[in-house]
Amino acid sequence: MTVTEAPQRVYREGDPDMPEEFHQLLVRMLSHHLENSTNPHYTELLGKLWNSCMTLCPTERLKTTFAKLMAQEVEHGVITARILEGLGVGPIDAPIKQYLFHLPIDTFCDLAYFNGLGDRVGCYIGETWEGVPYEPLLSVAERLHKDEVFHATFGMSNLKRICSTPEGLDEANEKIKIWWPAALDMFGRSDSDFSDAYVRWGLRTKNNEDLRHEYIADTRPIVEAMGIEVPADTANRRFL
Numbered sequence: 001m002t003v004t005e006a007p008q009r010v011y012r013e014g015d016p017d018m019p020e021e022f023h024q025l026l027v028r029m030l031s032h033h034l035e036n037s038t039n040p041h042y043t044e045l046l047g048k049l050w051n052s053c054m055t056l057c058p059t060e061r062l063k064t065t066f067a068k069l070m071a072q073e074v075e076h077g078v079i080t081a082r083i084l085e086g087l088g089v090g091p092i093d094a095p096i097k098q099y100l101f102h103l104p105i106d107t108f109c110d111l112a113y114f115n116g117l118g119d120r121v122g123c124y125i126g127e128t129w130e131g132v133p134y135e136p137l138l139s140v141a142e143r144l145h146k147d148e149v150f151h152a153t154f155g156m157s158n159l160k161r162i163c164s165t166p167e168g169l170d171e172a173n174e175k176i177k178i179w180w181p182a183a184l185d186m187f188g189r190s191d192s193d194f195s196d197a198y199v200r201w202g203l204r205t206k207n208n209e210d211l212r213h214e215y216i217a218d219t220r221p222i223v224e225a226m227g228i229e230v231p232a233d234t235a236n237r238r239f240l
Helices: 020-031 040-056 062-086 108-131 135-162 166-185 193-200 208-224
Strands: none
Touching: 020 062, 020 193, 040 062, 040 108, 062 135, 108 135, 108 166, 108 208, 135 166, 166 208
């Protein structure tokens, strides 16, 4: 199969004709996926996020929206675990590698960036799953993408609310220096061989570098329109 060739069919769970390389890449992609209810590190992260949502939320009314968001995060983890089980993979116990998820969430501004920038990355990764040639993932791709759009849109709305005051805008301008590079690094290395292999087999439509460039082009204007001075895309980066 060449780089430009597309998979000829959509494979189903337990399909005896599934190519071994495709199976290995699919398992690798989902095993490295953050949202997995069998992974104790994801469970720990959900606990920390729930506490942040309930304690940093500026109004009681917003708590119901955060509760809906967190319920969806739990469901996403269950979906990933179920798909991996169908591929013959049991529980995952792997530390979370993307350092954005280890950044301190001390204020409502941090939480807004976590959702507005971090979850927005999920919109771009998940969007490429809408044509994935594996039926169990294909069947949930559209719903997962809609959930991520909701999370990111909610985060941006909260960020806009924060930037409506001089004090909030000052904080947002300081913390963008931390959250912007972390969000860009979530896409992974531009020279990743696995990234190109995912594209070759139809597990993604674009590689890491192309997805990151699309994210920057779409997201930077939204953030700058709030009065936030977004740093250079190479500033404080770990994965170029």
